Amino acid sequence: MRVLLSIVVPVHGVERFLPRCLDSILDRQSSQDFEVIAVDDRSPDGCGAILDAYAARDPRLRVLHLAENQGLGGARIAALPHARGEYLWCVDSDDYLPEGALDAVLTELRAERVAAQPVDVLITGFTHVFPDDSTEPNPWRHLLAGSPLERPAGCTLREHPALVRSVLSVWNKVFRRDYLDSLDVAFGRGFYEDISVTYPALLAARRLRYLDRDCYHYRRGRPGAITATASPRHADAFAQYDAIFGFLDRHRDLDDLRTLVFDRTLRQALTVYDSPGLVPADLRGDFFGRIGAHFATHRPPGYRFPGGATGLRFRLAARGSRRAYDELRRTSRLPRTLRASLRRGPRAAAG
Incomplete structure (x- = not known):
């Protein structure tokens, strides 16, 4: 019944x-x-x-x-x-x-x-x-x-x-x-x-x-x-992101929502990376690299970075610039040379 x-x-x-x-x-x-x-x-x-x-x-x-x-x-x-x-x-x-x-x-x-x-x-x-x-x-x-x-x-x-x-x-x-x-x-x-x-x-x-x-x-x-909980399993999130974008791939009538979802998954992944005590210290580099790979794999066509601090964080993650990202989180500032590099375009910054 x-x-x-x-x-x-x-x-x-x-x-x-x-x-x-x-x-x-x-x-x-x-x-x-x-x-x-x-x-x-x-x-x-x-x-x-x-x-x-x-x-x-x-x-x-x-x-x-x-x-x-x-x-x-x-x-x-x-x-x-x-x-x-x-x-x-x-x-x-x-x-x-x-x-x-x-x-x-x-x-x-x-x-x-x-x-x-x-x-x-x-x-x-x-x-x-x-x-x-x-x-x-x-x-x-x-x-x-x-x-x-x-x-x-x-x-x-x-x-x-x-x-x-x-x-x-x-x-x-x-x-x-x-x-x-x-x-x-x-x-x-x-x-x-x-x-x-x-x-x-x-x-x-x-x-x-x-x-x-x-x-x-x-x-x-x-x-x-x-x-x-500190665990390597926080990286399980990336398989779930793949499943979400797989769903979007099967439902092209939702394409106009892809950027909204993409930005939200990036925010979540960076929040996990930023949160003390979640990603083990010896795996943080790998986790940050997975964020960059997620960006490259699922970036929507014609994607434009958000403005302000969020866009800056996204750019650094996309470039794999972990040291610069960590410095930005620690001091709220970036080296002048890196700021210039970000303005010039997609060439990867050192980091």
């Missing part, structure tokens, strides 16, 4: 946080309009037993136990054949939903059932939660609230391109399942596994909407989280 919403929860090594996550979804809920599919991704701790205990008490929760660890992307892929919902929401097992959030989302989705063109992606508000329990409201709300995304009719990404400057992770996006299946995209492996789905879903949607309500509490800075 089909339900309105399937909530997919990949689980690995989070027994400290898992009960709160599950309680935030299942407690105080009598609705039968949703189901939860939790995937025990061969968790090394007590997560599997916790999931089974919850499932024994609540038939809306079903548990899959994987024989081998698949990572976030693989766990979500494993869950999809079992999901019966008209809509799909991916919730991370160390995060949780604030009180009333699920009711609010279900109310929106029930209204969409009678729409002539049901929403393809419903984007929700969220709050960052830090290890000391301090919080930060959605720092990108100003890009969404009051925008065409809040109109009853919603809009497309082309009609509100500022959406691309907001967070592009999967956890604050509820996807119409038939639409998602039609895209022929898949979650990737390793880090940043979700952007190979979220970018295409936002790019191709005929109708996007934003629910200006705090519907998700996302933990930041948790030990072991991707955003707080």
Whole structure:
């Protein structure tokens, strides 16, 4: 029997946080309009037993136990054949939903059932939660609230391109399942596994909407989280970028959005490079070189660099001028000879 919403929860090594996550979804809920599919991704701790205990008490929760660890992307892929919902929401097992959030989302989705063109992606508000329990409201709300995304009719990404400057992770996006299946995209492996789905879903949607309500509490800075872990796997992002541009190659009607996507992926890659403690010191040179290769491979025809400091950073990355880039980040200044070189044209600068 089909339900309105399937909530997919990949689980690995989070027994400290898992009960709160599950309680935030299942407690105080009598609705039968949703189901939860939790995937025990061969968790090394007590997560599997916790999931089974919850499932024994609540038939809306079903548990899959994987024989081998698949990572976030693989766990979500494993869950999809079992999901019966008209809509799909991916919730991370160390995060949780604030009180009333699920009711609010279900109310929106029930209204969409009678729409002539049901929403393809419903984007929700969220709050960052830090290890000391301090919080930060959605720092990108100003890009969404009051925008065409809040109109009853919603809009497309082309009609509100500022959406691309907001967070592009999967956890604050509820996807119409038939639409998602039609895209022929898949979650990737390793880090940043979700952007190979979220970018295409936002790019191709005929109708996007934003629910200006705090519907998700996302933990930041948790030990072991991707955003707080030094790892060579941060370079996994480049495979996800390739998948995104592969999607664009198959959908030439979206060519006018290619530069928007290209600039956003460059910003993300440089942000990872710039963030202390993410890319290991002995791999930073290689990572910076991968940014240059990404630029050369996916640069849109007729591409023009942005102005100001962003354009300067992009130029240095495109040239592979790592030392100059690091100096610019450290001092906010460039040597005069390099400034002249950048003005003259595409000849590679030393660095």
